[in-house]
Structure formats: structure tokens, C-alpha cells
Amino acid sequence: MSVRESQVEAAVRAAKRERRGALVGYLPVGFPDLDTSVEAAIAMARSGADVLELGLPYSDPVMDGVVIQEATQQALRAGFRVAQVFEAVRRVREAVDVPVLVMTYWNPVLQYGVERFAEQLAAAGGAGLITPDITPDSAAEWIEVSDRFGLDRVFLAAPTSSEERLELVARSTTGFVYTVSTMGITGERAELDAAARGLTERLRAHGAETACVGIGISTAEQVASALDYADGAIVGTAFVRALRDGGVPRLAETVREIAEGTKR
Structure with missing residues (x-):
């Protein structure tokens, strides 16, 4: 891992000192339009999100649910361009002192140019990338470039991951390990909790400091349950749905409601 201090890890640690843990909130850039997505991200930070995860709309979002897919497709139809991600990050960071990660599939970064993407993200004040479809063993260029530009690299871990893969993820990730209970369709809540809890314990055994x-x-109760064993809880669909159905005011209200789950 890099020796530099991670903005994201610092924010998660601060949330654990002050409350039970961190709330990470996701929204796609450009939904329903660029200006509203920036306003929404700022409102999310001001309403209780400790870390922002801004999604880069992509034409083949294989790991996203229907609500998020529909939102990103709308952004693409409205003419979203990759450069707008950097504009959005810059505008959000000018307004709030909350770390901003960009969640992106790897192909848009590759097409844009890995070093060019990293340089512009760092210049905009971004904290790093969440990359759901690349693994550390295939990310040598990104690991080198992210270290050079001081950006976090958040890799994903799943219950199906081997111990060797978890070791590599724990060693290569900065910020936090994105811990997913299943790579498929979600099942019963109790089963998901057990899977995520077991995975978090395995990651800690491999040296992952932040998960x-x-x-x-999607609820304050579910956040509280996750924070029994994890350092932070990531919420996406509930926030995208709130923005879709009730605009920024409804989103802010929903963030405040769900953030209650982080309190002691």
C-alpha cells in the first residue's frame, strides 16, 4: 500500500471515532442532468454522507441494478461526456470538504488514457477510483499511476474470492476495500449479512484495515447492521431513486434518514 495519507481512509476513520462508522453515498454524474447531479452530490455530503461515490455513466453497466442502469442510460442519452466527471468532482469539492471517489468500469479509463484520466481527476480534487471490473493482478498500470498522482484505488472483494485473491486485494487497495456479499442477485437480508460479515473477517485476517x-x-437499520462488523456502509439505489422521484430535496431527506444508522 502507498505510504501517503488517504483522504478516504481518514474520513472513514473520523466517522468511526465520532459515530459507529461511515456512510458512503453513490450517485451517477449527469443524472438527471449535469448541474442537478452536482447539486445532488453537494446535498448528499451536507446531509450526512462521509464519502461520495460519483458514478461514470457507461453503456454496459453489468454490475448495476435497474434503477442505477436507467439513470446512467438517461445521462448517456442526454450527451454525457467523460470530461464532465472532472467538472462535477471539481464543483463538488469547491463546495464541500468530503472525499469524492469516482466509480467507473475500466474501459472508459483505458479509452481516455489512464495517466490522463488520473491527472485530471487529481487536478479536480478527486480522491481516487472504485473499479468494479478490474482486479489488482490486472491493474499494474493503474497501481503505478495512482501512486504517482496520490489517488486511492478501491478494489472489490466477494465471498467467492480465494484467500490468495483477498490477500492481493487487501495489499493493493487504498481508501477501503469494497466488500460485496454477492456478485449476483441479492437474496434474503440475514443471508447477505452473514456473507458480508464473513468476508469482512477474512479481509481483516489478510491485513485490510478499512472495509x-x-x-x-437502503435503510438506517441496514446501515446500523453493517456497521456492526464493517467500517462503512455504501448506499446507492435508494439515493438514486430518491433523486429520481423527488429531486434534490427528497434525496437530502433520504440521506438524513439513512445516516441515522451511523449514530451510536
Whole structure:
């Protein structure tokens, strides 16, 4: 791991000192339009999100649920361009002192140019990338470039991961390990909790200091349950749905409600 201090890890640690843990909130850039997505991200930070995860809309979002897919497709139809991600990050960071990660599939970064992407993200004040479809063993260029530009690299871990893979993820990740209970369709809540809890314990055994869990969490109670074993809880669909159905005011209200789960 890099020796530099991670903005994201610092924010998660601060949330654990002050409360039970961190709330990581996801929204796609450009939904329903660029200006509203920036306003929404700022509102999310001001309403209780400790870390922001801004999604880069992509034409083949294989790991996203229907609500997020529909939102990203709308952004693409409206003419979303990759450069707008850097504009959005810059505008959000000018307004709030909350770390901003970009969640992106790897192909857009590759097409844009890995070093060019990293340089512009760092210049905009971004904290790093969440990359759901690359693994550390195939990310040598990104690991080198992210270290050079001081960016976090958040890799995913799943219950199906081997111990060797978890070791590599724990060693290569900065910020936090994105801990998913299942790579398929979510099942019963108790089963998901057990899977995520077991995975978090395995990651800690491999030296992962910070793990945030994203498993279809959508209520304050589910956040509180995740924070029994993880350092942070990641919420996406519930926030995208709130923005879609009630605009920024409804989103802010939903973030405040769900953030209650982080309190002691």
C-alpha cells in the first residue's frame, strides 16, 4: 500500500471515532442532468454522507441494478461526456470538504488514457477510483499511476474470492476495500449479512484495515447492521431513486434518514 495519507481512509476513520462508522453515498454524474447531479452530490455530503461515490455513466453497466442502469442510460442519452466527471468532482469539492471517489468500469479509463484520466481527476480534487471490473493482478498500470498522482484505488472483494485473491486485494487497495456479499442477485437480508460479515473477517485476517460493505443497503437499520462488523456502509439505489422521484430535496431527506444508522 502507498505510504501517503488517504483522504478516504481518514474520513472513514473520523466517522468511526465520532459515530459507529461511515456512510458512503453513490450517485451517477449527469443524472438527471449535469448541474442537478452536482447539486445532488453537494446535498448528499451536507446531509450526512462521509464519502461520495460519483458514478461514470457507461453503456454496459453489468454490475448495476435497474434503477442505477436507467439513470446512467438517461445521462448517456442526454450527451454525457467523460470530461464532465472532472467538472462535477471539481464543483463538488469547491463546495464541500468530503472525499469524492469516482466509480467507473475500466474501459472508459483505458479509452481516455489512464495517466490522463488520473491527472485530471487529481487536478479536480478527486480522491481516487472504485473499479468494479478490474482486479489488482490486472491493474499494474493503474497501481503505478495512482501512486504517482496520490489517488486511492478501491478494489472489490466477494465471498467467492480465494484467500490468495483477498490477500492481493487487501495489499493493493487504498481508501477501503469494497466488500460485496454477492456478485449476483441479492437474496434474503440475514443471508447477505452473514456473507458480508464473513468476508469482512477474512479481509481483516489478510491485513485490510478499512472495509466498507455494499449489499443493497437502503435503510438506517441496514446501515446500523453493517456497521456492526464493517467500517462503512455504501448506499446507492435508494439515493438514486430518491433523486429520481423527488429531486434534490427528497434525496437530502433520504440521506438524513439513512445516516441515522451511523449514530451510536
